[in-house]
Amino acid sequence: xxxxxxxxxxxxxxxxxxxxxxxxxxxxxxxxxxxxxxxxxxxxxxxxxxxxxxxxxxxxxxxxxxxxxxxxxxxxxxxxxxxxxxxxxxxxxxxxxxxxxxxxxxxxxxxxxxxxxxxxxxxxxxxxxxxxxxxxxxxxxxxxxxxxxxxxxxxxxxxxxxxxxxxxxxxxxxxxxxxxxxxxxxxxxxxxxxxxxxxxxxxxxxxxxxxxxxxxxxxxxxxxxxxxxxxxxxxxxxxxxxxxxxxxxxxxxxxxxxxxxxxxxxxxxxxxxxxxxxxxxxxxxxxxxxxxxxxxxxxxxxxxxxxxxxxxxxxxxxxxxxx
Amino acid sequence: xxxxxxxxxxxxxxxxxxxxxxxxxxxxxxxxxxxxxxxxxxxxxxxxxxxxxxxxxxxxxxxxxxxxxxxxxxxxxxxxxxxxxxxxxxxxxxxxxxxxxxxxxxxxxxxxxxxxxxxxxxxxxxxxxxxxxxxxxxxxxxxxxxxxxxxxxxxxxxxxxxxxxxxxxxxxxxxxxxxxxxxxxxxxxxxxxxxxxxxxxxxxxx
Numbered sequence: 001x002x003x004x005x006x007x008x009x010x011x012x013x014x015x016x017x018x019x020x021x022x023x024x025x026x027x028x029x030x031x032x033x034x035x036x037x038x039x040x041x042x043x044x045x046x047x048x049x050x051x052x053x054x055x056x057x058x059x060x061x062x063x064x065x066x067x068x069x070x071x072x073x074x075x076x077x078x079x080x081x082x083x084x085x086x087x088x089x090x091x092x093x094x095x096x097x098x099x100x101x102x103x104x105x106x107x108x109x110x111x112x113x114x115x116x117x118x119x120x121x122x123x124x125x126x127x128x129x130x131x132x133x134x135x136x137x138x139x140x141x142x143x144x145x146x147x148x149x150x151x152x153x154x155x156x157x158x159x160x161x162x163x164x165x166x167x168x169x170x171x172x173x174x175x176x177x178x179x180x181x182x183x184x185x186x187x188x189x190x191x192x193x194x195x196x197x198x199x200x201x202x203x204x205x206x207x208x209x210x211x212x213x214x215x216x217x218x219x220x221x222x223x224x225x226x227x228x229x230x231x232x233x234x235x236x237x238x239x240x241x242x243x244x245x246x247x248x249x250x251x252x253x254x255x256x257x258x259x260x261x262x263x264x265x266x267x268x269x270x271x272x273x274x275x276x277x278x279x280x281x282x283x284x285x286x287x288x289x290x291x292x293x294x295x296x297x298x299x300x301x302x303x304x305x306x307x308x309x310x311x312x313x314x315x316x317x318x319x320x321x322x323x
Numbered sequence: 324x325x326x327x328x329x330x331x332x333x334x335x336x337x338x339x340x341x342x343x344x345x346x347x348x349x350x351x352x353x354x355x356x357x358x359x360x361x362x363x364x365x366x367x368x369x370x371x372x373x374x375x376x377x378x379x380x381x382x383x384x385x386x387x388x389x390x391x392x393x394x395x396x397x398x399x400x401x402x403x404x405x406x407x408x409x410x411x412x413x414x415x416x417x418x419x420x421x422x423x424x425x426x427x428x429x430x431x432x433x434x435x436x437x438x439x440x441x442x443x444x445x446x447x448x449x450x451x452x453x454x455x456x457x458x459x460x461x462x463x464x465x466x467x468x469x470x471x472x473x474x475x476x477x478x479x480x481x482x483x484x485x486x487x488x489x490x491x492x493x494x495x496x497x498x499x500x501x502x503x504x505x506x507x508x509x510x511x512x513x514x515x516x517x518x519x520x521x522x523x524x525x526x527x528x529x
Contacts, residue, residue, distance in 0.1 A: 079407070082407055082408040082409065083406055083407065083408075084384075084409075085402065085404035085408075085409035085412060086404050086405070086406050086475065087381060088381075088385055088402070088404070088473075089402065089404065089463075089465055089473030089474075089475050090475075091381045091382065091385055092385070092388055092465070092467065092471075092473060093438070093465045093467070093473070095382075096361065096380050096381050096382040097361070098361050098364040098380050099361055099363040099364035099367055126375055127375065127378050130368065130371055130372035130375055131378075133371045133372065134367055134368060134371045134372075177406040177407070177477070181477075199378065202379065202384070210378070210379050211376075211378040211379070212378050212379045212380065212381070212384075213378045213379075213380060214380070214381050215380070234436075234468075237436050237468065238436045238437055238438045238465075239435055239436065239437045239438070240437070240438050240439075241423045241424070241425050241428060241437055241438070241439035241440065242423050242424035242425050242439055242440035242441075242442075243424065243440055249438065249440055252440060252463075253438070253463060256462070256463060256475070260406065260475065263406055
């Protein structure tokens, strides 16, 4: 009761010398960034409030993006796991020769079109560049075929002349084998190659993606390596059924192998992209939440400090009058 | 006394089994015997890019195949894959008949190692008394020396899911297209359509 009277008296005292101020409510005059009554300065909470609103929006957006990526991942993961059987027969027959030494190498780097997916595109590009260095040498030439916008942007900076083909908007329609086989046909038509190396991120789990390189040899290289012995040496023991010549069958085999391995690689990369986006958006929303907590604390501290200042002024003014 | 002991042993085993599924640690006999990475590649990589981990290669993700046995095994191991799923994986069967371009080829355990190109036709898998038939569009079949057969096809459907009326209609359409085709490309496409639909027809009747 006494406090209320004191407060009313204090406010009447405050308002009278403030007549030169614009007639805004006393509260907002105190909270805005100008001289309060009695010349007391108060810190603004408006800026902090704006920041809080934008951080909260960012948190909502990143959380939504994570949910979208999670739901898409479920569908693609099933298809990826089903397609894992398709490259195994070829590796069982021809073995795996990443260290094969040939003159013309083509590096097919699979990256994503959209961003905000963590570091997977950068790892693919790093691995591609290292592989380029590995396969380059006197009388050898290495070229890039880049699938996806993000890879092109990164590779164009220093290897612009080595990029032969760039294919984007791969995932406009859901990935299927027909589309990939047309793409593989395109690549084989336009590139001369002795060995194709496909670089992609293999999907191990939602948080783990391993950069992987699959090597596919041209039919002539297969012949050469099988004569030289080693892993492909046992290829001679296989009888060839169908086709007119062994070379024709090997040609068909190489093309079929490329399209199958490319199909699996594109699916695995799509899966890894969604998984990486999920974890990137998850950490982003967590960071936004922490930032919001810190900002809320600052906001409350500022607000309470200004209320305390106001009270002190009122009370000291009132006590100056009475005491 | 022995019953108590066996109960304790089973409890210990089940407890151990439960623990091992929580933290997956393979037994040493389950690990692949063959090297899972190409050492020459890894060494060359380390020379060029020592700071980056070498990428994995498909060998690391594949279960190793059994070696060639000295005597002819009794059963054939079949893997039948299409891009969208593995229809049959590591199934032990008696015989498979694949539609190679040179005709129907029967594969029995101990068959010589072969690479066969497939044409549209019926693939039948014989296991005991049951026969499963699939219509495959085309692909490859590899028979390895260790009696493992890999069949890779672009598209495959079980024969009982084929609609006969659509087959007849398709055959009529493509025959007509073949007759009215002008360029080589159109002729080739129409010929392929006629071949596939005739094979479908044969699959339905045979």
